[in-house]
Structures are given as C-alpha cells and as structure tokens.
Amino acid sequence: MSDTHRQIRLAARPQGECKPSDWEHADAPAAAPGEGEFAGATKMISLDPAMRGWLDDRPSYLPPVGIGDVMRAASIVEVTASNHPGFAIGDHVVGTFGVQEQVVSDGRGALKVDPDTAPLATYLAALGMPGMTAYFGLLDVGALKEGETVLVSGAAGAVGSMVGQIAKVKGCRVIGIAGGPEKCALLTDELGFDAALDYRADGFKKALRDATPDGVDVYFDNVGGEILDLALTRLAMKARVVICGAISQYNSESRPQGPSNYMVLLVRRARMEGFVVFDYAKRYAEAAQEIAGWIAEGRIKSQEHVVQGAIDDFPETLQMLFRGENVGKLVLELA
Amino acid sequence: MSDTHRQIRLAARPQGECKPSDWEHADAPAAAPGEGEFAGATKMISLDPAMRGWLDDRPSYLPPVGIGDVMRAASIVEVTASNHPGFAIGDHVVGTFGVQEQVVSDGRGALKVDPDTAPLATYLAALGMPGMTAYFGLLDVGALKEGETVLVSGAAGAVGSMVGQIAKVKGCRVIGIAGGPEKCALLTDELGFDAALDYRADGFKKALRDATPDGVDVYFDNVGGEILDLALTRLAMKARVVICGAISQYNSESRPQGPSNYMVLLVRRARMEGFVVFDYAKRYAEAAQEIAGWIAEGRIKSQEHVVQGAIDDFPETLQMLFRGENVGKLVLELA
Numbered sequence: 001m002s003d004t005h006r007q008i009r010l011a012a013r014p015q016g017e018c019k020p021s022d023w024e025h026a027d028a029p030a031a032a033p034g035e036g037e038f039a040g041a042t043k044m045i046s047l048d049p050a051m052r053g054w055l056d057d058r059p060s061y062l063p064p065v066g067i068g069d070v071m072r073a074a075s076i077v078e079v080t081a082s083n084h085p086g087f088a089i090g091d092h093v094v095g096t097f098g099v100q101e102q103v104v105s106d107g108r109g110a111l112k113v114d115p116d117t118a119p120l121a122t123y124l125a126a127l128g129m130p131g132m133t134a135y136f137g138l139l140d141v142g143a144l145k146e147g148e149t150v151l152v153s154g155a156a157g158a159v160g161s162m163v164g165q166i167a168k169v170k171g172c173r174v175i176g177i178a179g180g181p182e183k184c185a186l187l188t189d190e191l192g193f194d195a196a197l198d199y200r201a202d203g204f205k206k207a208l209r210d211a212t213p214d215g216v217d218v219y220f221d222n223v224g225g226e227i228l229d230l231a232l233t234r235l236a237m238k239a240r241v242v243i244c245g246a247i248s249q250y251n252s253e254s255r256p257q258g259p260s261n262y263m264v265l266l267v268r269r270a271r272m273e274g275f276v277v278f279d280y281a282k283r284y285a286e287a288a289q290e291i292a293g294w295i296a297e298g299r300i301k302s303q304e305h306v307v308q309g310a311i312d313d314f315p316e317t318l319q320m321l322f323r324g325e326n327v328g329k330l331v332l333e334l335a
Numbered sequence: 336m337s338d339t340h341r342q343i344r345l346a347a348r349p350q351g352e353c354k355p356s357d358w359e360h361a362d363a364p365a366a367a368p369g370e371g372e373f374a375g376a377t378k379m380i381s382l383d384p385a386m387r388g389w390l391d392d393r394p395s396y397l398p399p400v401g402i403g404d405v406m407r408a409a410s411i412v413e414v415t416a417s418n419h420p421g422f423a424i425g426d427h428v429v430g431t432f433g434v435q436e437q438v439v440s441d442g443r444g445a446l447k448v449d450p451d452t453a454p455l456a457t458y459l460a461a462l463g464m465p466g467m468t469a470y471f472g473l474l475d476v477g478a479l480k481e482g483e484t485v486l487v488s489g490a491a492g493a494v495g496s497m498v499g500q501i502a503k504v505k506g507c508r509v510i511g512i513a514g515g516p517e518k519c520a521l522l523t524d525e526l527g528f529d530a531a532l533d534y535r536a537d538g539f540k541k542a543l544r545d546a547t548p549d550g551v552d553v554y555f556d557n558v559g560g561e562i563l564d565l566a567l568t569r570l571a572m573k574a575r576v577v578i579c580g581a582i583s584q585y586n587s588e589s590r591p592q593g594p595s596n597y598m599v600l601l602v603r604r605a606r607m608e609g610f611v612v613f614d615y616a617k618r619y620a621e622a623a624q625e626i627a628g629w630i631a632e633g634r635i636k637s638q639e640h641v642v643q644g645a646i647d648d649f650p651e652t653l654q655m656l657f658r659g660e661n662v663g664k665l666v667l668e669l670a
Contacts, residue, residue: 038388059602060602061601061602103357104458191490205580224598225496227594243598243600243601244601245601246598249598255595256595256596256597256598257593257595258564258593258594258595258596258597259594260590260591260593261392261591261593261594262578262593262594262597262607263559263578263581263591263609264577264609265578265607265608265609266396266579266609266610266611267394267395267396267609267611268609269354269608269610269611269614270608270609271606271607271608271609272597272606272607272608273600273604273605273606273607274598274599274600274601274602274603274606275601275603276601276602276604279604303555315426
C-alpha cells in the first residue's frame with residue numbers, strides 16, 4: 001500500500017443534480033490498523049440512488065453525509081493487514097467503508113464474503129442490499145401471495161430486477177416498468193418477467209392498462225413521480241404499494257411531486273407503506289441463503305453493471321443512475 | 336300525505352363547486368307501498384362531504400349518481416303506510432332513502448331506530464355512519480393502541496369529533512385540527528381533546544410541531560391537501576395514516592394535490608391506508624352498541640348540527656360542509 005490514498009469527500013451540498021464541484025478528490029495518509037482492527041484495499045464500490053438523499057441536510061433514516069466527510073458507500077475490500085482475529089490478509093469483506101481506496105475497520109458491520117462462491121459484485125447485488133431490499137420489501141411489507149399480480153418500476157435496476165424475479169419464484173404474474181426497449185427486452189427475455197413496459201414509449205398508459213386487466217395487487221415503487229401516480233390508478237382491491245425509492249424526484253430542486261391519485265387508496269381499500277431495509281438486518285442471513293439457493297437453481301440472475309475505473313470516477317459513475325444508464329446493480333470496480 | 340312530493344335530483348355534473356343549476360327541484364307522485372313494502376315521510380336528511388364525490392362520473396366505491404336521479408342520501412323517515420311485517424306506521428327508520436319528501440322501501444338496508452333512546456340526529460351521527468367511520472377507521476385501519484398520540488383533521492366535523500373522543504376513551508393523547516377558534520374551543524372544552532389547532536391561524540405549523548413533540552402515531556385524515564402534507568412531517572416511527580376523506584380537494588377543478596411529503600412513509604416506516612366504512616357493515620351493531628354505552632357513560636357526546644328547513648334547502652345546506660360552517664354532523668330536519 002502506498003503512503004497516501006485517494007478519498008472522495010463531500011465538498012458542498014448539491015442543488016439538484018450533483019456537480020463536479022460538489023466533490024473533493026483528496027489524498028489521505030495511509031492508515032495502519034490499530035489493535036483489533038484490519039486494513040483493506042477497496043476492490044469494488046456500490047453506487048445507489050439513495051446516495052443522493054444522503055447528501056441533503058435534512059432528517060432521514062440516516063444522518064446526512066457531512067461536508068468534508070468521505071462519501072458514504074458500501075464496498076468490498078481485500079484485507080491487507082490485520083490485528084483483528086476475525087479477518088486475515090486476503091479476506092474479502094463487505095461493509096459501509098466509504099468512497100476511498102483504503103479503509104481501516106474494527107470489523108463492526110463488516111462481513112466476510114467468498115469470491116469463489118459468487119462473483120464479488122453479486123455480494124453488492126442479489127446477495128447484498130438490493131437483494132435484501134427486494135426480498136423484505138416484497139414479501140414482508142408487500143405481503144405478497146402466490147398468484148397475485150406484481151407491478152414494479154425501475155424494473156431493470158438493482159432492486160427492481162430482483163423484485164420481479166423473486167415474485168416469479170413466488171408464483172406471481174410480474175409486469176416491469178423500465179426506460180427503453182433494451183431494458184424491457186432484458187426483463188422479459190432474460191429475467192422471466194411476464195411483461196415489460198417502456199415508460200418513455202408512446203402509448204405507455206394504455207399499455208399499462210392492457211397489461212393489468214385485473215389490477216395490481218402489489219406495486220413496488222422505486223421511482224415516484226408520474227409513474228407512481230399512474231400505477232395507483234391500476235390498484236386492485238386491498239392492494240399494497242411498497243414505497244422503496246423515488247429516483248425521479250431525488251434531483252428535483254422544487255418540492256417533490258406527491259401522488260395526486262392517492263385517494264385511490266380509499267376507493268380500493270389499499271395501503272401505501274414505506275420501509276428501510278436496515279430494519280431487517282437480523283434476517284439478512286436467512287434471506288441471502290434463500291436467494292443464493294434460487295441463484296444456484298437458475299431461477300434468479302444477479303444483474304450487475306460493472307464499471308471499471310478509478311476512485312476518481314465515482315462522481316461521474318453515480319450520475320449514470322439518474323440518467324438511467326445502468327442495467328442492474330451499478331458498481332465501480334477499481335483497477 | 337299529499338298527492339305529490341318534492342325530490343332533489345341531479346340535473347348536471349358540477350364543475351368545481353355545486354351550483355344551483357346542478358340540481359332539479361321536482362315534484363313526483365306520492366307512491367303507495369306495494370306488497371312487502373312500506374312508505375315513509377322524511378324527517379331528517381344526512382349531509383356528507385362524500386356526496387360531492389358521488390356527483391362525479393368516475394369509478395369510485397359507489398356508482399355516481401345518475402343525471403336525473405334523486406340525490407343519494409341517508410335519511411330517517413317515519414313510516415306512514417306499511418305492507419311490510421317488519422315496519423309499522425309510526426316507526427322511525429334509517430336508510431339510504433335519497434333527498435325526497437316521501438319514500439317507498441322494501442326494507443333492504445333499512446334499520447328501525449328508537450327516538451326515545453336517542454335523538455333522531457344521533458342515529459345519523461355518533462350511532463350512524465360518522466360514528467361507524469370513526470370507530471373502524473381508528474381502531475381497525477389505524478390499529479390504535481393505548482397511550483398513542485392521535486392527530487385528526489376536520490376534527491370538529493361529524494367523523495373527526497368522534498375520532499377524537501373514541502381515541503380519548505382508548506387512553507390516547509388527541510390533537511384536533513379545525514378551522515377557527517370556536518371549533519377549537521369546542522374540541523378542548525366540551526369534547527375532551529388534549530389540544531386543538533386552528534389551521535387558519537398564524538403559526539399553525541409551529542403549533543402543530545409544538546403539540547406533537549414525540550410525533551404522531553395515528554393521523555386520521557378527513558381533509559387532504561396542505562394539512563395532510565404537513566401532518567406527514569410529524570409522523571412517528573411505524574405511524575399509520577388513515578385516509579378517510581379529502582374535503583379540501585373535492586371541489587377542486589384541477590388535479591387533486593398529492594402529498595408531496597409521502598416519502599416520510601419510508602423514513603418513518605409508516606403506512607397510509609384507505610378504507611370504506613361499508614366494508615364493516617356486519618360489525619355496525621357491535622360498534623353502535625359500544626358507542627351507545629360510551630354516550631350513556633357520558634364519555635362521548637354526539638355532536639350534531641341540525642338545520643331546520645324544507646327539502647328545497649338541501650343544495651344550499653350541502654355547501655355549508657365545504658365552507659366549514661357546520662360543527663359536528665350536519666343534518667337537514669324537515670319541518
């Protein structure tokens with residue numbers, strides 16, 4: 001390891017879309033692990049839509065990233081030095097280690113992963129937070145039952161692609177909403193969705209109506225905005241709307257768009273419920289084991305979008321999420 | 336009974352607020368009861384915010400009132416002639432008999448009430464749909480628990496006044512939102528609310544914050560719009576938002592205002608759920624019995640706003656609801 005390593009720190013709170021000047025590219029001294037700690041070299045960084053929310057100075061489910069702080073991120077590191085009995089040199093470890101080349105950790109919240117069992121990126125995708133989010137959001141919050149109809153937005157994204165596939169495993173009819181014909185083809189041709197609708201295409205509204213003749217029992221929302229509003233009009237009686245994200249609104253400088261059709265909740269006796277996956281931490285192992293089994297059986301594919309680059313590429317790579325340029329879980333793999 | 340009787344029929348679908356020309360004041364021949372039917376003279380008509388929704392030609396939990404049809408309304412009639420074994424001359428009967436002076440019924444959906452046990456208006460208020468709506472919305476949909484904090488909008492209305500009082504019976508802290516100092520005084524001085532906030536007053540937002548230092552566990556929404564949006568910011572973890580109505584939006588000619596703060600549902604792991612009281616019809620008797628007990632014990636007051644008038648006064652009386660001029664359940668009592 002070199003004497004210094006590169007960190008991406010928050011320089012300013014973004015107004016709307018993140019600009020290059022919102023980030024500081026800094027060099028920090030290489031840190032040696034103290035007693036009970038290990039050091040690691042970052043191999044792969046997770047990029048998540050939720051990151052945009054962490055940059056705003058307002059109360060949320062996590063405190064905002066402070067100005068001058070290393071950007072918060074999940075990542076996978078390879079242990080390079082260790083004074084911790086649980087982590088040996090060469091181990092691969094996933095944790096919330098931040099956007100930096102080197103990390104020091106006391107092991108809290110860190111989990112060893114085996115690169116021989118699954119590709120590293122899969123531990124940030126199907127077996128990581130997106131997989132956990134889809135699993136608990138759909139099955140626990142959404143209370144999905146066999147034979148129901150599931151609609152998911154952001155369907156070609158990290159969470160959405162898992163939501164649809166888990167719903168198929170559970171014997172449901174699944175309709176995905178995604179941007180562009182390539183993503184839609186992936187959903188139906190490779191991920192087993194029953195239908196995929198391109199929200200940018202003419203006739204999207206009619207296509208949604210035609211694809212959901214009996215209504216939607218669970219709508220899993222990753223995007224908010226107009227699509228949420230439209231999805232509400234398709235709810236079946238006693239439907240559940242799972243609020244997971246609102247990527248269409250994260251860069252908005254004005255007040256977010258609320259769902260003007262929310263009174264459908266009354267007409268259809270439906271509910272809309274939000275959740276944060278961290279609340280399910282005690283059940284992650286159970287979920288990961290079940291998902292790993294589905295992957296082994298060939299019933300689920302972990303969809304990953306790996307960008308090769310340097311840590312300095314983090315800000316630009318993050319923007320891909322908001323431009324809809326990723327297919328599946330977006331990660332930055334350091335050369 | 337005279338040879339003809341007066342009916343209020345829907346003449347045109349209102350755009351925004353109802354206008355006099357949206358109603359037809361018609362004379363219909365007095366109808367004699369056939370075999371298995373009874374006839375009644377209308378004594379008292381219920382006026383409900385939901386009526387405005389019934390006038391729009393769009394799918395809802397009930398079909399829209401047709402152009403030319405007698406306006407749908409719950410009412411209490413006194414039986415004037417009967418070929419029905421269950422109803423005798425002089426009986427008082429509540430049912431969805433419509434806005435007309437005389438009715439004929441086969442008894443379906445009709446329920447005898449005793450004017451010696453409670454004032455007639457109470458059967459349209461605490462012991463009627465508003466009482467049922469408050470009871471099941473709060474206890475079943477809202478899953479209220481002892482010791483929780485309840486916020487209710489439209490708190491001086493028919494449903495809101497019952498919501499707050501039932502929550503007090505259940506050992507909760509109750510904050511009501513209403514328009515104007517008189518209504519607020521009623522809530523705290525006569526109905527036992529812990530606090531009442533005037534949404535028209537300066538500093539309402541701060542007052543709401545100050546009144547809910549630990550957040551709100553159940554928010555019972557009768558109004559929608561800005562108040563719903565503001566209430567969302569005060570939700571406690573695992574809060575329940577009960578969607579009962581949206582009176583602020585019913586006369587809107589533009590798209591209804593959606594709650595732009597809905598992502599609070601995610602941050603606070605909260606849910607927003609709608610319901611229609613008719614789904615609880617099998618349990619009305621159980622609820623009415625319990626509410627009657629609370630009234631007898633002096634723990635609940637049925638708040639009624641009785642307007643004396645003729646059937647022709649229905650259109651103008653209905654507008655009182657949307658101008659916030661009623662306190663408690665608004666009924667039109669025919670002279």
